Amino acid sequence: MCGEAALPSDAGIAREKEEVQGKDALCEPHIFQEEVGHDSNAAEVYSETFRKEEEEAEDDDDDAVSSAPSSPLCEPRIQQEVIGHDSNGVEICKAIDIETFRAYRQFEAKFEEKLARIMKLPTLDGSISSAPANVKLHHGRQSAMKTARNSVFALSSSIGGRPLTQCSGFFIGWDESDKNHETGIILTPAHLICSKQPSLDSWLCEDEYAPDAAVIVHFPDRSTSKGKLCYYQKHYNIALFSTKVKPSLQLPVFNDNVNCGQKVLMLGRDERSILKINHGRVQFQNPCTFERHHFMYTYGAAPECGIGGPIVDSSEAIVGMSTPDSEGSFVPSSIILKCFHLWRKHGRIPRPHLQLKLSAIQYLDEAHIERISLDCGIDEGLIVKEVSNGSMAEKNGIRVGDVVESLDGNCITSLVELEIMLLDLSQQHLDRGSNNDSKIDVELGIFHTRRSKRRTIKMTLKLTDEGEEVVRGYYTVTAPKAISSWVPPEKVDQG
Incomplete structure (x- = not known):
């Protein structure tokens, strides 16, 4: 089956990356091959030459002293070539050659190194704890009213x-x-x-x-x-x-x-x-x-x-x-x-889309809160866990580990509080006679953790009653002689 590609049997790298998935608007690399025609069975035929890719060169350690935002976190991934379907309609994919697999491992190692550096940010260091996470509360049963x-x-x-x-x-x-x-x-x-x-x-x-x-x-x-x-x-x-x-x-x-x-x-x-x-x-x-x-x-x-x-x-x-x-x-x-x-009042429930995954500082372990307070000088706000690829937030330099402190000048301490603020903005927007599906201007107060700087960001957001989407970008992995280049998400088959 396709999607996450079947790796060589001796590789043994079928790993789950939930921690990775929660930390940034991930950009996952795929193999990109040039289609040159079709065989007698109408299966796609690809060139043996892979598109060259430029290797991501920016280092987060440099970001700490730079005025420019860090680059988005991008995770390597292999996408296989579909060569047919079995009797049950399941896709059959061409085996990955060992050279491409080795290239993938090299990119993966670099990704893991960068992720490890990011996870040392005080806002993301989940190893800090003063009590077990599975403490349960119990009480006696009551009758319903x-x-x-x-x-x-x-x-x-x-x-x-x-x-x-x-x-x-x-x-x-x-x-x-x-x-x-x-x-x-x-x-x-x-x-x-x-x-x-x-x-x-x-x-x-x-x-x-x-x-x-x-x-x-x-x-x-x-x-x-x-x-x-x-x-x-x-x-x-x-x-x-x-x-x-x-x-x-x-x-x-x-x-x-x-x-x-x-x-x-x-x-x-x-x-x-x-x-x-x-x-x-x-x-x-x-x-x-x-x-x-x-x-x-x-x-x-x-x-x-x-x-x-x-x-x-x-x-x-x-x-x-x-x-x-x-x-x-x-x-x-x-x-x-x-x-x-x-x-x-309006027959619909639209809301602005920030395209960020967030978590509240106040719900972290006390030791973790103390670490953030000592290192960053902040005690409340919403930690950025993931930034959607190509979003206004990403374009404005918001990165994983940063902290959203305010919306339109109002301090934010919890996610429910943020949602109420967003719904209030929707209410005010519709009360003025604006369309349901339109744009809305907001100001976010951001603390950039890597640079220990505060900034107010003005963004124009989509207002809609559709679900808010947070997606990853992708970049391709090729044979060792090639390097990586950015591929627009709309041109990548996400499997």
Whole structure:
């Protein structure tokens, strides 16, 4: 199979690089060969001569004393030539010659050296710790509240009669077009109508959706009603459906002030509409490199079929919605309410795209925070973990290990806080009568870690309700006689 190329058996280098993937807008090299024709079987024929490549020469050690930004981190990778398909339609690739493989190993060694230097930056040094990372909190079970559980429903989707997904959802408000209060709005993850999810990395935006999928809402009394899709937002993974409900249904109460260690209950319903409950405590942590910025977390997984169900506190107030992204993840009520009100007023939920993967300093280990404070003189902000290839951020010199300290002059301490600021910018932009899909100007306060300098960067960002994409660039690896040259991402087959 193609993609990550099959290496010679004696190489033994099938390594996972998740740490690498979370540290920069990676540019991965591919083999580039010139197509010169086709054989009798219509298979592509390539020249024996590889395109020469220029070797990346800039050293991060020099960047520390230079006024110019460091070069983006680029990871070597081999792409093979497809020569046919087997009986199952799986691609068959030409074996990699040993000379190209040796060249790849040389580039890989240089990449590992540069990565090791970058990982010594105080903002990225994950070896600093004062306590185990797997400390868990436990507490006794509580019973669910009547108001909250009456608002929780099971939902199922199908395409052409073929079952697609089942999850939970909850009543969030009335359909304003129905003055009799017989039609309610149900909030649930857009995962309910996701027909294809080829990657766990949400930032690749590869998920496919079926907005025409049939959706059924299953009520606690086992009655059902058809759900009509009102809107779905890919970035936040939320969907709103309208359906007939009982007029006696009470509007939910939300609490957008969530505290670390707070006891919560996770509610949901299974395929038989039976209530499922789990308990846990809110924890403050950074998302993994594949997850969006708007999540918070609990110690304790959502109940079976509870994805999309509400998370409630001891006063019956909803503090968030469970998500399918990782165990215990949820969208906090502060984000839910911003999105719901934006949709109510403008029919859409656009947001500016920074094209950065970030993590909050305040959620790091105390020893790590101290190291950053001593070396950089900063105690809060968002550490840049990855920069999208070709993005405005990259063009303006933002690099892995830098710190985003402010947005439009407002200090930022957490990722949820950043998302609320972005949604506020969207609200203000639309209130002025601007188009949904347009541009928006922002100012980022950046601390450049390598140079220990602060800078305010003005950027024009895309405003859209599509998912935010953070992608890697690629560069090619050739035989030893060749050197590396930059290849535009749009001209590279990313496998």
